[in-house]
Every structure is written in structure tokens, then in C-alpha cells.
Amino acid sequence: MLEPVNVSLESLNLMTLAPMLIPVVGALLILVIDTIKGGLDKSLYVVLSMLFILMDLASLSNASDLFSVAGTMMGAFDVMLIDGLAILAQFIIVGASLLFIPLSLTNKRFHEASHPEFFALFLFMMSGFQFMVATDNLILVFVGLETGSLALYTLIALHNRDNSFEAAVKYFTMGALAAGFFSFGAMVFYALTGSVEINQIATVLAANNYADMGYVLVGTVFLLASLGFKVSLVPFHTWTPDVYEGASAPMAGYMSIVPKIAGFIVTMRLFEFLIHSHVVWLEVILYAVVVITMTAGNVWALVQTDVKRMLAYSSISHAGFVMAAVMIGTTQANTALFLYWILFTFTNLGSFSMLWMSRQKNLPDGQASDHSYDKFAGLIKTSPFVAVLMSLFMLSLAGVPPFALFWGKLYMIGSAVSAGYTVLALIMALNSAIAGYYYLKLIVYMLMKEPAAVNENGEIYTANATLTIKTITGIAVVGTIFAFVAIDPLLEFITAFVYNSGY
């Protein structure tokens, strides 16, 4: 006779699940509302989603209070791991979602926002990525990753343009390959150590002194490749520009932030022990990937003719830049990663919402893509305010002080310097200089060229704007210009969380 399973409810610590479950409940509610009464306006769903995201945020801040008192928490059969990294990453995921979802309230009608499923999927995706960062169990990571990604593929395809379908299928195919890699890598580690929990794997590997080095390398390479697909590291980046181009601007902006931070967290957890194992090979692999990603992304961005594709390649380069923090692996570097990504969220949110504002319903004649450089020629003459804001975001992305991303770069290069990676620091600095060129290119188009005849009155640049989108852009502007006020409290907050999680 089987023993009855005796688990006390307290030991499950179900509150650790609250931040992930709130969006799930929200998504189900949205689906229920749609079943009961169809044809409701998108604004209802936007506001409902925002409410649930706010609740999510509230439960997160509750979790962060608990963390600062009680330290790392485990829950749900010790699968969930709520440490500082999980909380910080969830703050970024939820915060970015809160800022991105109102961008659906456009002036023009676009296909995806008229389906309530869009918002349900969006919330499912959030919850997936939240699961992914809040565990060190490779299986739950996998489940979270796939939940998030599958929802994301559908969201892209919902944009209902030919190149959106292409983008979604491309992303799906690549994602499937990545999923295969991930399970294979996890399998290798399981075979080696008999566990799928990262800290168990680390303990076992350390105990037998990395005896099966070859297998560890194979597992690492497969896991790195699969996460590389998600955070678009070179050479696993090929989907990025096409997918960004096919997706709507807010979706592209969202993709450049949320799935990537989830990927960074898993990589950080994984490489925390791999880097500190002092196995030279692992470090060399990561070093090479980091340098190649930031440099190659930059070089490709130089030759783009479409602003969105340029931003796609630039986001590859930013991802490489941030991966450097994972490689350096000190507390300062890990703090820099979060700081950088929070500042990047604001700047990128701003630039993609500017693109979204200028989005036309149909492609006019003589314009090769939705956001070609030519479209922005002479913007300072037709609508100076838009031009100044767009230049502001470009300068921030280029790392011109005192705008937001400069402080991220400063702290990131500073952490490389402190950890003794002189050459890496120089490579990072020079890459920022290369990046200056393509951001400058857009500024040159806007400030120094003559306006194209079609855009004489300049109203197309804000044709898609509503008060909501303008408010979100305003938040991004304030965040970009006045970042220097927030750096110190942010640093203190992040450092405490990262340090107390032992990273």
C-alpha cells in the first residue's frame, strides 16, 4: 500500500507563484469575457491587461520586500527560486509590459489589436518569461521559455502582413531548433550529474572536479546556442532583423527587451558556476561570442537602409555588450547588466514608439519599407519636435552623455575595468564608437537632408499617435534625459539584490 503523500501547504510556499499566476488569471478572464460578449473595443482589453500587470507589479514588490527580509525563497516543491535576480528580472519584464501594452491604442486600426486573443496571449507570454527567470530547474526554464516563445510567435503573426507571417514562421523554426538544443544540453547535464537543477549540477560537477570535461563542454555549447537564439547572439542571430521588420514596432521593441532579459538571467545562472570553475575553454567560448556579437552586430547595422532593421542589428550588438557582464561575472558586472537593461528599456521603448507613431497603414509608393531612412529626411523642417525627440533617443542609444544609456555603458565598462578585462573594456569602448555612426546616420537624415516631397506637411510622423502613445513616449523621454537622477538609487537597489543572491 502506498503511503499517503504528506506535504504541508506552508512548505509549498505558494505565494512564490503569485506573480506568474496573476497574468494567467488575467488572460483567462479576457478569454471568458470575449466568449460571453464578443466585439468589445480593444481599449477595454488594454486597460484590463494593464490592471492585471499592475497587480502583478504589486505582488512583485511584495516579493521584493520579503526577499529583503528573508533572503532567497524556494517554493512549489523547491522548483521555484525567488532570489534577487528573479525579482529584478521580473520587475523589468512586468515594467516593460506595462509600458508596451498601451501602445496598442493606436489611431489607425491594426489587425492584431482587434482580437482579444492578442491580449490573452500577451499575458500568457509574460507569465512564461516570468517562470523562466524564477527557477533554476532546467525543465521549468524550458517550459517557461516555450510558453513565452510560442505566444510570441503567434503575436507576431497576428500583425497580418505577408512579412509578419514570414517573420513568425522564421522565428518559430529557429525557436524550435533552439528548443531542441536546449533539451539536448539539459540532457547532457542530467546524464552527467543526475539532476536538472543548476545548483545541484554545479555541486556535483565541482565534487568530481569537472572530470568529464568533454561532456560539460558539449552541454554548455548546446545550452549556450539555445539561449543564444533567444538573446540573439551571433551566429544565432539570423532571424532577428527579419522578425523585427515583420513584427509591429511595439512588438519588435518588446522583443528586444523582455525575452532577452529572461535569456540573460538563465545564462547568468548557468555561467555563474561554469565561469568560476576556471576552465579556460568555457571562458574562451563566451569571450569569443561576446566580442563577435557586439562587433558583427554593429558592422551589419552600418549598412542597413531601414531604421527598424538598423535597430534590430543594434539590439544584437547591445545584447553582446550585456553578455560581457555574464562573462565578467563579478557583482559589479551583474549589477551593470540590470542597470543597463533598465535604461535600455526606456530608450528602446522611446525609439520604437516613435517609429510606431509614424507607421502608415499601407506602404506608399516609392518607399521600400515601413521605416526607411528616406522617410525621415528633413524631419527637423517639417516636424521639429519629433526630430528632436528621435535624435535624443538615438544619442542615448549611441551612449552620448548625459542620456540614459551612457550611464549603463559607463558602469558596464567600469566593471570590466575593475575585473581586469582591459582589452574587453577597450573593445566595448570602440564598439560604442562604431555604433555612433549608424545612430548618427538617422540624425543626419533628420537634421541635414532636405525633406522628401511626399512628407511636405510632416503629419505622417504622428499620424498614428494617440494621447496614450504620446504619454508613453513622454515617459521614455523623461527616463532618457533625467536618468542621472535615478542611477544612484537604482544602483543601490540592484546591488543589494544581486549581492544578496550571491552573484
Add this chain to the structure above:
Amino acid sequence: MIDHILSILIFFPVVAALFGVMVQKESIRAYGIAVSAIEFALALWLWFAFDGQSSGMQFMESIPLIPSFGINYTLGVDGISIFIIILSTFVTLIGIASLGEIKDLKNMIITLLVLQMTMSGVFAALDAIVFYVFWELSLVPMLYIIGAWGGPLRVYASIKFFLYTFTGSLVMLVGMLFMAYFYNQATGEWSFAILDWYRLILPENLQLWLFAAFFLGFAIKVPMFPFHTWLPYAHGQAPTIGSVILAAILLKMGTYAFIRFSLPLFPDASVFFMYPIAVLAIIMVIYTAMVAYGQKDIKQVIAYSSVSHMGIIIIGTFALNVEGVSGSIFLMLGHGVVAGALFLLVGVIYDRRHTKIMSEFGGLAHSMPRYATLFGVMMMASVGMPLTINFVGEFLSLLGFFKQSQILALLAGVGIIVGAIYMLTAYKKLFFGEITNEENRNLPDVNKRELVALIPLTFLAIWLGIYPKPVLDPINTSVESIVQLMHDKAQTQEAKRRIPAPLSELTIPKSSIEEAH
């Protein structure tokens, strides 16, 4: 209010620029002049309140910005920086007053006011990161000025200008981060304050590397040979106002930064690199002077002569003694006045004829006598005639370097002679002889607006040439303390010998006086 005068000097123009957006287009010129006049008056007030006897920093302000990483908003001026700040406000005033009829005047004036903010900021900053912020930010308005109002190749020129400087400064930023890291290693605290860094004594091999990192950022800005190739493009394509500010103030950021950062932070490295840099500077002086001689475009002549003069400034700086460094700072001011005036003068004929090619002119002295006179005075000042402003600076710079090496000082002197040759030739081509081109016969002479801009500069060039004391004394006081600091910090015997201590003789009698009391 005087306690926060530096913050006001920095942020008044940018606030005014933001409000300027509301001013109506036709009235914007008056607004620009009014704002820059107030700014200049504030700068004069700063001078009035400044204590020339004291060598330390004055009007210090400090607000914590990112205290956990040691970044504070710290400002202060000493004798080295105060006059460059005053000059920058003066040049902006003159520049705005002299603006001709150009398109988008409103955007231009707003941009100039933002540029003024960055210029005051760079020279007043005492925190490396604040310095870096303003240093980089100054690129953006200049990029826009060159790119939007420049000549046919303006986009290329503006991007080249931006990227060159941006690359150099990022390497410098890595250097700054290393400096802060070493400070952290030595004291356990993060700090980017320059005055804190002054106290740090680094081993020589570290100094060499850091010196190189900073050098790249500064040398591109100066611009030193062989990093100077962006400058002729920038000058060639920039509108008159852009060239004036670029030559008068922006280039000085590099040479100022050498004195503020490189010399006191890395005295041993400065001695180590003294000869290589002096050789580069001499190549720069002679080579660009020869290139200037070969130019057909009068603006390019002045652009290259600018590079050539910057070479003398570098030589003065790396003389590493009080005469040389003071001389180089004075020459920065002198060159600011003279080069600014020369670019304005070129703008005058360019407005009339829309060409800058010298062969198009000739015999202008007949049709434009007042113009020829002003140009003549400024040309004399530029070649360093005694009793003009540049003479003082050039003489002191060369005197300073003469104490380090006679041969190199002699070679640099040769450069000045070449300078006289090309300037005089250019003057001959423009003004003397018969009028060959009929278009030049009835050119109107300098008008009132242009005179308003040119007369004060001419006056300054002669006044400070005859009586430099009120400016030179405060400079000297601050330079003495910097050189003393370098002498005290120097570790190698060679460095101790090369950097003579200016104050050591004074300290002994001082203490004996105290004992006597």
C-alpha cells in the same frame, strides 16, 4: 548667487535656449544677443569676484550625483580655466552679434546657446565624468551647425568630426574608469573628482598606459598631427560661426585637458613622452604651415594655421615648467581671439562674393580699406608680432621649451617664420596689387554689424599684447601650484630634474618668517 555662479553660467544659456523656442522668428536675433550678453556679463562678474592671488580652486560647488560610484557634480575655477570661460562667453556673444542673414536663424541661435552650456561646463567641471559629459555633449550642437549650415560636403565633414572625436573620447573614458579603479584600489573609495586624483601617485608603467589613453582623446580634439585630418574638413565646410567657435573654443578643450589631466596626474609619463610629443608638435607646426602655404582657399589657410598654432600650444604645455605652461594657456586665449577674428574676416568676404578662393580676389585694399586694415592687424597678431596678443604666448611657450631643449625650440621657432610667410603671401594675394576681377571693384566695405564684432576682438588682441599682466598673473599663480604638484609627485630622478619646482624657494623663507613672529 555668486556661490553658484558657475552653475548659473552653465545652465542659464540652456534654459534660455529652451525658452527661446517660444520667441518669434523675427525677434530671435535680439533675444540671442541679449542672452549671450547677460552670460558674458555673468562671466565678467566671475572675473571681478575671482581672487587672482589664490592658486586653488574657487567658487567650488558639489552635489552628489552617483555617490556610490564616486560621481559628483563638482565645479570650480582657477586661473587656468577662468579666462577660457570668459573667452567662450565673449566669442558666443560676438558670434551671435555677427550672424548674417542665414536660413533657420532661430535653430542656429538655440544651438549656439546649447553649445555655450557645454563650453562653460567643460572648463568648469572638476569631476571627470561631469567633464566627460560636457565634452561629449559639445559634439552634438557642433555636428548640427556643420551639418545643417555647411558647404556641399557638410554631411561628410560633420560625421567625420563627430566620429573622430567620439572614438578618441571613448578610449579616454576607459582611461578615466581605470583612474577611478586605481583610486579605489588605493583608498577603498570610488572617486572621479580630479582633485582627489591629484593626490594619487601611480607607478610609472601605469602612468604610461593611462597617459596614452587620455592622450588619444585629447590629441584628436586638439587636433595633433597625425589626428588632424578632420579639422580642415570641418573648417572648410562649416559656416563662419561654426569655424569661429570651433577654432576659438572647442579646440582649446584638448589643450586645456592636457594641463588639467595629463600633466598633474601623470608627471613621470609626461616627462617620458615629452620629446615624442614635442617632435609631433613640431612636425605639426612646420608641416601644417607648409600645407597652409599651398592652399588656394583662404579659409583653409586659416584652418591649417590654426593647427600650426595649436602645435606651439602643445610645445608650451609640454615644456613642463611655469613659463611654458603659462605661455601655452595665454596662447590659447590669444589664438582664440585671433583665429576667431580671422574666421569672421573670411566670413565677411564670403558673404559678399560667395567664394573663398584667393585667386578670385586681389587688390581688395583699394575697394575695402577698413577691411584691409582690420585683416592686417589680425594677420600680424596671428604671425606673432610683438605687442600683439599671440607674441606673449608664443614667446613664453618657446622660452619654456628652450629650457628643455634648445634645438627643438629653435625648430619650433622656424615654424613661426614659415607661418609669417604663408600669412603674408595670403595677405598679398587678397589685398595688394591691382583689382583684376571687376566684381571686386565695388564691394561694400565692412558694415556696422561686422564692425561691432571685429573691433572688440582687435582691441583685445592689441591690449593684451601690450599689457598682459591682469590675465597672465592669475594664470601664473595657478600654473605654479600645478607645476609644484607635478614636481612633488614625480618619482623618477629624470622627472624631478625636468620639472623644476617653482615654489620650493619660497617655502623656506615663509617658514622662517613664521618662526620670526
